[in-house]
Every structure is written in structure tokens, then in C-alpha cells.
Amino acid sequence: MSVIVVLIGFSLMLAIGFLIAFLWSVKSGQLEDKYTPSVRILFDDIKPDKAPEKKVNEKHND
Amino acid sequence: MQETVTQVITQCYHCGDDCEHLSISIEEKYFCCEGCKLVYEILNEKNLCDYYSLNEKPGIKQSGIFAKNKFEFLEDEKLQSQLIDFKDSQISKITFFIPSMHCSSCIWLLENLFKINSSIVRSQVNYLQKNLTVTFLNNSITLRKVVETLASIGYEPKLKLDDADKKFQASQNKTLYSKIGIAGFAFGNIMLLTFPEYLAIDDSSIELKKFFSFIIFFLSLPVFFYCSSDFLKSAYYGLKSRVINLDVPLSLGIVALFFRSVYDIFYHYNPGYMDSFAGLIFLLLIGRLFLNKSYEVLNFERNYKSYFPISVTTKKNNIEKNIPLANLNIGDKIVVRNNELIPADSFLLTGDANIDYSFVTGEAIPVHKKLGEIVYAGGRQVGSIIELEITKEVSQSYLSQLWNNSIFKDNVDRQLVSLVNHISKYFTIIILFIAFAASIYWLFVNPAKAVPVFTAVLIIACPCALAMSTPFTLSNAMRILGRNSLFVKNTLTIESLAKIDTIVFDKTGTITEIDKSFIEFIGEELKEDEKKIASSLVKNSTHPLSKKIFNYLNLNSNFNVEDYSEIAGLGISGNIFDSHVKIGSIDFVNSSNGSSIVNKVKNDDSSKEINLNEIKVYLSINGIQKGYFKLNNYYRKGINDLINDLSKKYQLYLLSGDNKSEYENLKKIFGDKSELMFNQTPFDKLEFIKKIKLQNKKVLMIGDGLNDSGALKQSDVGISISEEISNFSPASDAILEAKSLYNLNKLLDFSKISVKLIITSFIISFLYNVVGLYVAVQGELSPLFAAIIMPISSVTVIAFASLSTTVFAKIKGLLN
Numbered sequence: 001m002s003v004i005v006v007l008i009g010f011s012l013m014l015a016i017g018f019l020i021a022f023l024w025s026v027k028s029g030q031l032e033d034k035y036t037p038s039v040r041i042l043f044d045d046i047k048p049d050k051a052p053e054k055k056v057n058e059k060h061n062d
Numbered sequence: 063m064q065e066t067v068t069q070v071i072t073q074c075y076h077c078g079d080d081c082e083h084l085s086i087s088i089e090e091k092y093f094c095c096e097g098c099k100l101v102y103e104i105l106n107e108k109n110l111c112d113y114y115s116l117n118e119k120p121g122i123k124q125s126g127i128f129a130k131n132k133f134e135f136l137e138d139e140k141l142q143s144q145l146i147d148f149k150d151s152q153i154s155k156i157t158f159f160i161p162s163m164h165c166s167s168c169i170w171l172l173e174n175l176f177k178i179n180s181s182i183v184r185s186q187v188n189y190l191q192k193n194l195t196v197t198f199l200n201n202s203i204t205l206r207k208v209v210e211t212l213a214s215i216g217y218e219p220k221l222k223l224d225d226a227d228k229k230f231q232a233s234q235n236k237t238l239y240s241k242i243g244i245a246g247f248a249f250g251n252i253m254l255l256t257f258p259e260y261l262a263i264d265d266s267s268i269e270l271k272k273f274f275s276f277i278i279f280f281l282s283l284p285v286f287f288y289c290s291s292d293f294l295k296s297a298y299y300g301l302k303s304r305v306i307n308l309d310v311p312l313s314l315g316i317v318a319l320f321f322r323s324v325y326d327i328f329y330h331y332n333p334g335y336m337d338s339f340a341g342l343i344f345l346l347l348i349g350r351l352f353l354n355k356s357y358e359v360l361n362f363e364r365n366y367k368s369y370f371p372i373s374v375t376t377k378k379n380n381i382e383k384n385i386p387l388a389n390l391n392i393g394d395k396i397v398v399r400n401n402e403l404i405p406a407d408s409f410l411l412t413g414d415a416n417i418d419y420s421f422v423t424g425e426a427i428p429v430h431k432k433l434g435e436i437v438y439a440g441g442r443q444v445g446s447i448i449e450l451e452i453t454k455e456v457s458q459s460y461l462s463q464l465w466n467n468s469i470f471k472d473n474v475d476r477q478l479v480s481l482v483n484h485i486s487k488y489f490t491i492i493i494l495f496i497a498f499a500a501s502i503y504w505l506f507v508n509p510a511k512a513v514p515v516f517t518a519v520l521i522i523a524c525p526c527a528l529a530m531s532t533p534f535t536l537s538n539a540m541r542i543l544g545r546n547s548l549f550v551k552n553t554l555t556i557e558s559l560a561k562i563d564t565i566v567f568d569k570t571g572t573i574t575e576i577d578k579s580f581i582e583f584i585g586e587e588l589k590e591d592e593k594k595i596a597s598s599l600v601k602n603s604t605h606p607l608s609k610k611i612f613n614y615l616n617l618n619s620n621f622n623v624e625d626y627s628e629i630a631g632l633g634i635s636g637n638i639f640d641s642h643v644k645i646g647s648i649d650f651v652n653s654s655n656g657s658s659i660v661n662k663v664k665n666d667d668s669s670k671e672i673n674l675n676e677i678k679v680y681l682s683i684n685g686i687q688k689g690y691f692k693l694n695n696y697y698r699k700g701i702n703d704l705i706n707d708l709s710k711k712y713q714l715y716l717l718s719g720d721n722k723s724e725y726e727n728l729k730k731i732f733g734d735k736s737e738l739m740f741n742q743t744p745f746d747k748l749e750f751i752k753k754i755k756l757q758n759k760k761v762l763m764i765g766d767g768l769n770d771s772g773a774l775k776q777s778d779v780g781i782s783i784s785e786e787i788s789n790f791s792p793a794s795d796a797i798l799e800a801k802s803l804y805n806l807n808k809l810l811d812f813s814k815i816s817v818k819l820i821i822t823s824f825i826i827s828f829l830y831n832v833v834g835l836y837v838a839v840q841g842e843l844s845p846l847f848a849a850i851i852m853p854i855s856s857v858t859v860i861a862f863a864s865l866s867t868t869v870f871a872k873i874k875g876l877l878n
Contacts, residue, residue, distance in 0.1 A: 005273060012251065012277070019247045026239045036189040039166045040173065044112075 076102050078119030098123065101215050105171070108178050113171045120167035122216040133213070134384035135373035136206040141386045145221065146205070147195075153183060156205065158194045158212070158219035163187070172217060179203060179211050194219070221372045238354070242347045245289040248281045249340035253849075255281075256337045260846050268331065275327040282336050286320050289343050292350070308486040308529055311493060312346070315524020322517040335521060338848045342526050345856050353533035355540060357549050370405050370439075370456070377449060387456060394452045398443045406439045406452050407459040413448030417441035427607070427693070440768060480557055481820060482532050486525070493523040500839040511841045518843040522834035527827030527855040531820050534863035539816040542871040547799035548781070548809050555795045558779045559813040561760045565708060566751065566773070568765035569718035569728070572783050573705075574695040575800070581614040585681075585689015592688065593617055595638050596681055599645055602626050603634050607679055611645070611691050633679075644682045651680040651687060695724050697731070700804025705731050707807045713759070717742045717750060719769050748772035764806075768792055812874055819866050823859045830855035 025031065072081045075091040076098035086093045088106075093099040098121060105113055113120060135141065148155040163172065168187075172194050175185040181203035185196045194217075198208055212219055255274050297313035300306060319342065323334030373384045375397040382397060387405055390396070395411065398404055404417070415431040419441045428444050431437055437450060439459035501516040536553035543550060550556060567573055588596070598621040600608040626636040633646010644651045678690040708714060714736035716728060722740045732738060742750070751761055751773045763770065763777035766784065771792035774780030782794040783803060798806070834851050837843050871877040 004270070008255070008277070015247060015251060019243060022243045022247075023240055026236055026243065029236075031236075031239050033188040033190060036169060036187050039169050039189065040187075042166070043116075043170050043173075 073119060074098050074121075074123075075114070075119065076121035077123040078121070079123055094123070097216075104178065104215060110171060110174060110177055113167050116170055117165045117167040120165050122162045122164075131375075131382065131384050133206045133209050133373075135386045136209055137204070138386050138389070141372075141388075142205055149200070152200060153197055154200055154205070155195065155197045156208070158196065158209075159192060159222065160194050160212070160217050160219050161192055162217055163189065163192055163194075168217070171215065175211065178215070179207070182208065182211070235354070238347065238351055241289045241292075242344065242351065244284050245340060245344040245347055248285045248289075249337070249344045252278050252281050252333070252340050253337045256333045256845075256849075259332055260849075271331045275331050275333050278333045278336050279324065279327050282320065282323070282340060285340050285343050286316075289347060290316050293346065305483075306487040306490050307483045308525065311486055311490045311523070311525050312529060314490070314493070314520050315526070316342070318517045318520035319524070322514075322521065333845070335845050335848050338521070338845070338852050341849075341853055342524065345526060345853070346529055349530050349533040352537040353553055355537045356552055357544070371403055374405050375399075390452060390456060392452050392455060396450050396452065397447060398450060399447050400443060400445060402443055404437055404439055404441045404443065404450065405459075406456045407436060407454040408439075408450040408452045409434055409436050411449040411451055414446050415448045416444045418444050480532065480554055481817065482528065485528075485824065489525060489528070493519065496523070496835060496839065503839075504841060508841075515839060515841045518838040518841070519835060521848060522838045522843060522851070523831055524852070525827065525831075526852060527830060527859040528824060530856050530859050531823035531827060531863055534860050535816055535820045535823065535867055538864050538867040539813065539871075542812070542867065542876055543809060546805055546809060546876050547802035548796055548805075549798075550796040551794070555779060556813045556816055558760075558795070559762070559810060560817040562712065562762040562779060562810065564713045564715070564754060564759040565762045565764065566715040566717055566754075566777065568747075568763075568767070568770045568773075569695075569716060569724070570720050571766035572764055572770075573701050573716075573731075573803075574697055581610055581691050581693055583614075583689060584692050585687075588688060592683060595621060595641060595643055595683065596645065598623055598638055599626075599634060599636050599643050602636070603628055607693070608634065608645075610693070611679060614691070641684050643684075645679060648678070648680050648690075651682045695727070697727075698800065698803055702731055704804050704806055705736075706733075708810075709733055709735055711807075712762075715739070715750075715754075717747050717773070719743070719747075719767075744769040744772050748776050751776040762810075764798075765792075808874055808876060812871065812876055815870050815874070816867060819863065819870070822866070823862050826862060827855055827859050830858070 072084060072092045073079065074081055074094035076093055079094040081092050081094045084092050086096060086099050088099065088102065091102065093102065101121060105111055136145075143149075146154050146156045160172070163169070169189055172187050173185055175182045175196065181199045183197045183199060185194060187194055194212075196208060198205075209219060209221070255278050258274070293309045293316060294313050296307065297309040300310055316339070319335050319339040323336045323339060326332050326334030327336075370387060373386050374390055376383050376385055376390070377395045377397050390406065396405070396408070410431050410433050412433070415435075415437060416428040417431055417437055418428040419438070429441075436453070439454075439456070497516050497519040500519055501512040504512040504515050533553065536556050539556050540550055540553055543556070550559075593615050594617055597612060597615040597617040600612045600615075602623055603609075621638045623636040623638055626634070628634045629646070629650065633644060633650035635642070635644040635646075637643070678692055680690045681688045705714065709732070714732060716732060716736065716738045718724075718738070718740045719742055720740065725738065725740070728738055739746075739750070747765075747770060751763060755761055755776070755778070761777040761779075763773045763780045764783060765771075765774055765780070766782055770780075770782070771794075774782060774792055774794045779796065780794040781796045781798050782792055783800050784797055785800045802809075830851060834843075834848075834855075837847060868877065
């Protein structure tokens with residue numbers, strides 16, 4: 001039966017890990033805005049260093 | 063204005079407005095104005111045209127290019143330090159409020175600001191709060207340039223200095239989330255570890271039991287010392303000020319649960335009621351979260367400072383300069399343009415001043431001012447540019463004085479004794495009585511059981527379900543009211559709304575629409591060419607009344623006007639096709655021709671002041687008076703029915719800052735029972751509310767302008783009416799969108815129903831309590847029984863609260 005002590009120790013550790021992750025997410029402000037990220041994820045990334053002229057041309061061909 | 067001939071109307075590629083002509087275009091794309099085209103050009107150049115592919119016509123109409131030095135005041139160091147959130151040697155961080163953002167395109171563009179200006183390192187949108195947080199490099203870009211960049215693409219931020227409260231609210235929510243997380247974590251784990259106990263595995267070794275119990279003990283420590291601290295503190299402060307609030311019986315239960323369980327853990331090596339304890343705190347905190355619900359975008363605490371502009375244009379030696387409002391001194395000369403606000407009492411130096419005081423006094427029609435006359439703060443200039451000289455400091459001006467009234471000074475909110483707190487006093491006394499009575503009984507019968515019974519009573523009576531009923535009912539009610547465009551400041555406002563028995567209305571802007579006054583022509587019907595002549599004449603004038611008449615005539619005539627002259631405050635005249643046309647006041651129209659036409663409409667008094675009572679603009683052509691244009695107030699949709707319905711249930715009053723000209727119409731609407739009062743100053747309104755409150759009336763004030771703000775604050779519930787909810791509205795308890803005013807009766811009914819539902823859920827939770835107490839006084843309360851009955855009672859109440867409010871909202875037609 002003493003194996004249960006070890007198992008409970010592990011399970012608590014795991015749970016505390018999740019708790020810390022949650023507290024971190026609260027602290028970093030993830031719960032402050034529950035709407036914008038859902039929109040943001042749908043945007044394509046634009047890289048700032050991409051040569052702008054090239055893309056302008058592409059646009060004009062549209 | 064729709065033409066009768068059907069015609070394909072091209073919409074602006076940027077903002078979606080109709081293009082009046084197709085002269086402004088790039089390639090195949092048409093724009094309504096140069097401003098919109100300019101924005102497109104910027105975005106096109108920076109390769110940000112995805113903006114247009116995410117949503118159709120996402121832009122914001124760019125009405126002209128902003129003045130070059132409009133944001134000059136942002137160079138002021140002191141002002142900068144007030145606006146900027148964070149600054150170090152390299153970067154600055156600032157949060158802007160941008161009410162014009164409205165779609166995903168806006169988010170996309172605003173988060174890609176770095177493409178427009180590479181000195182902007184990062185920009186992040188909070189859409190619900192309409193905030194944009196910008197991080198920029200100090201060395202390569204100034205705050206002014208950042209704001210100008212935003213303005214150039216149509217997202218001009220609203221700069222204001224009163225944001226301190228919001229940040230506090232955000233950090234409060236953060237702690238609440240952390241507490242919920244920890245309590246939930248402890249609750250889950252304790253329940254899991256208590257499970258063997260419930261299965262009554264007695265043959266397990268004492269060592270294992272000890273191990274389980276101590277883990278449970280350590281898990282419960284943060285719950286008691288961190289998570290439940292709010293309830294304990296609130297109970298302590300309540301008792302200290304001799305008030306028994308709901309947190310007192312809650313804390314009794316919490317303390318009894320915790321210490322009884324600690325005793326059990328250390329003396330019997332069983333976990334006691336710790337799972338019920340953690341579960342209770344977890345549920346209570348969730349209730350708190352619902353109770354704290356509020357609308358993030360809306361600000362209910364605005365004072366005159368947020369109404370006033372943050373900067374003003376001063377003029378010194380003919381050089382215009384924008385300075386922060388705080389730096390404005392007596393004697394400064396300032397320039398006020400069309401639609402700008404006058405920040406401080408001052409006198410008129412040059413220009414044609416038509417001051418619209420509707421927001422301050424409730425007068426519907428702009429007042430004309432002569433050179434040298436005093437112009438009061440809070441008015442809005444309509445028409446051309448004027449120059450003013452400041453005579454009083456901003457904080458000493460007529461308007462700001464209202465805020466010096468004591469009601470604005472004490473920060474203490476109205477004493478909101480919620481229903482629960484009212485009940486909890488009796489509740490606590492009864493529970494304590496039962497607990498003592500039961501333990502005294504057991505002292506004689508079986509002394510060993512006295513203390514356990516005492517704690518058991520406190521534990522089972524812990525009014526968890528009671529504490530749940532209010533937040534869940536009211537937060538759901540708040541959501542439903544919000545769907546119907548009544549945005550209440552907090553959940554407690556709904557309780558106050560339910561108690562209302564007197565309603566006070568403001569007139570201008572509340573039951574009438576300011577911009578929509580309608581005009582009728584009284585006199586002989588005008589012939590088509592006469593209309594055209596009048597229309598051509600008023601087209602030349604920028605006076606607000608001329609514009610209204612022009613819109614009323616609705617003709618696109620463009621006759622050539624010769625000898626046009628405008629005499630400020632009197633009228634306009636000119637020659638069109640040999641006809642001499644005059645439009646203006648009766649004196650002006652009749653002046654030079656000595657006409658024989660009798661002044662048909664006579665006021666009892668002929669003094670000038672009284673003439674303002676009714677707004678009539680006379681028209682004469684070739685010296686013959688044709689009649690007059692009469693300006694009527696435009697009452698909001700459904701106002702007749704609303705007042706009619708309300709007057710059956712409530713005592714109604716009308717307080718108008720305007721003159722008596724509308725008395726007859728209003729009397730018809732309000733009927734005989736209601737009192738109507740006119741020419742009320744902001745102070746009069748405030749005093750009036752005070753007076754009727756002394757008669758033990760619960761007053762609901764409905765107003766819109768700054769002139770009502772004293773009354774809104776003084777009343778039990780103040781609702782401010784707003785055409786657009788993100789626009790400015792004075793400090794109040796609730797904001798109602800103007801288009802939903804007709805629904806007010808239903809909304810008030812619904813808040814009454816909500817309170818009744820709370821009472822019903824009280825009864826449900828009492829029934830559970832009776833069952834629990836019956837078991838507890840017999841000394842039979844096992845941890846398992848507690849662990850079942852406590853969550854069940856809470857869940858029943860939560861389910862009842864949420865479902866019943868929704869059902870009643872549907873019955874009332876407030877939800878589909």
C-alpha cells in the first residue's frame with residue numbers, strides 16, 4: 001500500500017505544476033482580454049523585414 | 063438624401079459611405095473624400111492593404127486632415143509623464159483609448175503599426191476595452207508622432223487623464239482569479255484525498271491516515287489564509303462598524319469549518335470537513351466574480367475633466383500654439399473652432415459666436431453672443447472660428463463649480479444596503495441562538511457532544527447558497543438588461559432600480575432628440591420657386607438654424623445670391639432674381655420696409671428674452687412676409703406610450719433647463735398627475751432631487767447632459783441617456799442607449815422581477831438549511847452529509863437563479 005504515498009506525491013506535484021501555470025497566466029494578463037486573441041490568431045503573420053516593394057507589385061497584380 | 067431615380071450608389075472603398083461624385087479615385091477604387099483616399103494611400107504604400115480584404119469597407123471616415131499643430135501639446139513633458147504607463151532609457155509604453163475600433167480589420171491594422179513606422183516596437187489591442195497598448199523607441203519617435211500616426215490612419219485616440227481607477231479594477235480581478243485557481247486546486251485535491259474516508263476503509267493503517275490528513279491540512283492552509291481573507295476581513299470591518307453583513311454568518315461558518323477540521327485532523331487523523339470547506343470557498347469566490355461583473359468599455363465615473371478637451375489652442379502674437387488645458391491661465395487668448403468646447407469662462411474677442419449650451423443647460427438652440435460678452439465653459443461653438451480671452455480658471459468656471467458641491471466630494475458611494483445584508487442580520491442571530499440552544503441541551507444530555515453540535519450548526523447554516531443567489535440572479539439580469547441596451551454600473555444597481563417609486567426626466571436630449579428637432583412652415587404654403595429662393599439664401603449661412611431650414615427644404619437649388627449679408631443674431635438677406643429675400647427674426651424681417659403686415663403671432667411679453675420662448679424664423683420676399691419656420695422639439699420614439707405606462711405606476715416629474723415653449727406638448731404627454739418644471743439650473747435640479755428624497759421617495763433620474771450630472775448623482779439611481787454608449791455620458795449608475803428608452807418600463811419591471819427571484823432563491827436555500835439544521839442539532843452531522851448537502855444547495859440555487867431570470871426575460875420579451 002505504501003506505493004500510494006509515492007503516487008499521491010507525484011499526482012500532487014503534477015497538479016501543483018498546473019496551478020503554477022494558471023497563476024502565471026493570470027499574472028501575465030492572459031485573462032484580462034478574453035476576446036482579442038481569438039481574432040488575432042486568424043491573422044497571417046507579416047514579417048517586418050520582408051522587402052516591401054515586392055509585395056506591392058503582387059498586390060497590383062490582383 | 064435619396065434621389066427618386068434609382069441609381070447605383072458607389073460606396074467609399076475605405077469607409078463605406080456613399081460617394082457623392084466619382085471624382086476621387088485611385089485605379090478602380092472610389093472614395094467619398096480626400097481624407098479616406100489619403101488613408102488608403104498610406105496603407106497601400108506600407109503594403110497594408112490586407113486591411114481591406116479582412117472586412118468590407120472597414121475604414122473610419124476621415125473628415126479632413128487634422129490641423130498640423132493639433133497634437134503639439136503632447137510635447138509637454140509633464141503631460142507626457144501623466145499619459146505614459148512606463149518609460150525607461152530606451153522605450154516607452156502607453157495605452158490609448160480608441161473608441162473608433164470596431165472590427166477585426168481594426169485589430170489587424172493597429173497591431174501592425176510597426177509597418178507604418180518602424181520606431182513603434184509593438185502594439186497590442188484589447189478589443190473589449192477598446193485599448194491599444196503601444197511600445198515605442200524614445201530616441202527615434204515622440205509621443206506626438208505616435209498619436210499623429212494613429213490619427214493619420216483614422217484611429218485618433220481619445221486622450222484623457224482619469225484612467226487610474228480602471229487599472230485598480232484590473233489588478234483586483236487578477237487577485238480574484240488567483241484565489242479561485244488556488245481554491246479550486248485545493249478543493250479538487252482534498253476531495254480526492256477524502257474519498258477513502260467516505261468509503262470507510264477502516265482497515266487502512268493509521269500511518270496512511272495520518273499522511274492523508276496532513277496533506278489535506280497543508281492544502282487547506284492557503285485556502286483559509288489567502289483565499290478566504292476577503293470574507294473574513296469584510297466581516298471584521300462590518301462588525302467593527304456595528305453592521306452585520308452577509309460575510310458575518312459566512313465567516314462564522316468558515317471559521318467553524320476550518321478549526322473543527324483542524325481539530326479532527328490532529329486528534330482523530332481524519333480530514334473532517336475540509337473538502338466542504340475548500341468547496342465552499344471556491345463557490346463563494348466564483349459568486350464574487352459574478353458580483354464584480356461590470357462593463358469594461360464603459361466608464362460610469364466621469365467628471366467634467368473627461369468632458370473637457372485635454373488641450374486648447376492659444377494665440378499669442380498671432381502664433382497659434384496647442385497647450386495642455388492645465389497650463390491655461392487667466393488672460394490667455396484662445397481659439398475655438400466649429401464644434402469645439404469652451405474650456406473656461408471667458409469673453410468673446412472676435413468672431414461670430416453661436417454657443418450650443420445644450421449639454422450644460424439643456425437649452426436646445428444655440429445662443430448668439432456679442433463681442434465682449436461672457437461665454438461660459440462647457441458650451442460648444444457652432445459655426446466659424448472665434449477667439450476668446452480667459453477670465454476664470456478652468457476649475458473655477460461656472461460649470462466646474464457644480465463639482466464643488468459636496469455630493470461630488472465625498473467619495474463614499476450611496477449606502478447600498480443590499481437585500482442579502484438586510485436579511486443576514488436576522489439570519490445570524492437566529493443561527494447563533496439555535497447553536498447555543500442545541501449545545502446547552504447537549505451539555506445536559508451528553509456533554510461530549512455539546513461542542514461538536516455547536517460547530518455543526520454553524521457549519522451547516524453557513525449561508526453559502528444565500529450568498530450565491532444574489533450574484534447569479536443579478537449578473538444574469540445585468541446581462542439581459544445589457545442586451546436591451548441598459549448598461550448598469552454594477553449588479554447592486556438592479557436592486558436599487560427595483561425600489562424606485564419616483565422618476566424624474568430631463569427634457570432636452572432625454573425625451574427629445576437634440577439633433578433632430580423638426581421644422582414646419584407656418585403661413586401660406588410656399589410655391590416651389592419660393593422654396594428654392596429661400597433654400598439658396600440659407601445655404602450661404604453657417605448658422606445652425608439656417609442649416610436646419612436648409613435640410614428641411616431639402617432642395618438642391620443653387621441660385622446666385624447677390625448682396626448677401628448676415629447680421630449676427632438677427633438674420634440673413636440677399637437678392638435673388640430681383641427679389642429681395644430676408645430670413646430671420648421678426649424685427650429683422652419687418653425692419654426696413656415698414657410693412658403693414660400685422661404681427662400675427664404675439665407673445666404676451668415683447669421683451670427679447672421671452673421671444674426666445676418659441677423659435678420662429680420669419681421669411682419675407684420683396685417685403686411681403688410669407689410666414690415663419692417653426693422649430694419643434696422632436697420627441698423620441700415611443701415616448702408617449704412610455705410616459706403613459708410609467709405614470710400608472712410611478713410619480714413622474716420633468717425638470718427642463720429649457721424654457722416653457724413646449725409646455726403644452728409636454729402636458730399632453732405627461733398628463734395631469736405629473737409635475738413639469740422649466741428653466742431649471744443644474745443646481746435647481748440637484749436641490750429638487752434632494753427635496754423629494756427627503757420625502758422618502760426612491761428617485762430615478764434620467765438625464766443626458768452635464769447639467770443633469772448633479773441630479774444623477776443625488777438620485778437613488780441615475781440613468782444617463784446616450785446616443786452612442788461609448789460616447790461621453792456624465793457619471794451615473796447606468797447608461798441607457800437612447801433608442802431603447804421606449805423600453806424603460808419593461809426594464810424596470812424586469813429588475814423588480816429579478817429581486818423577487820432573489821427572494822425565492824433565499825427561500826430555497828432556507829429550506830436546505832432547515833434540513834441541515836435538523837440533522838445538525840441531533841449531533842448526527844457527518845462530514846459526508848455536509849459534503850453532499852452544501853454543494854447541492856448551492857448548485858440548486860445557482861441553477862434556479864440563472865434559469866428563472868432567463869425564463870422571465872423571455873416572458874417579458876426581453877430575450878428572444
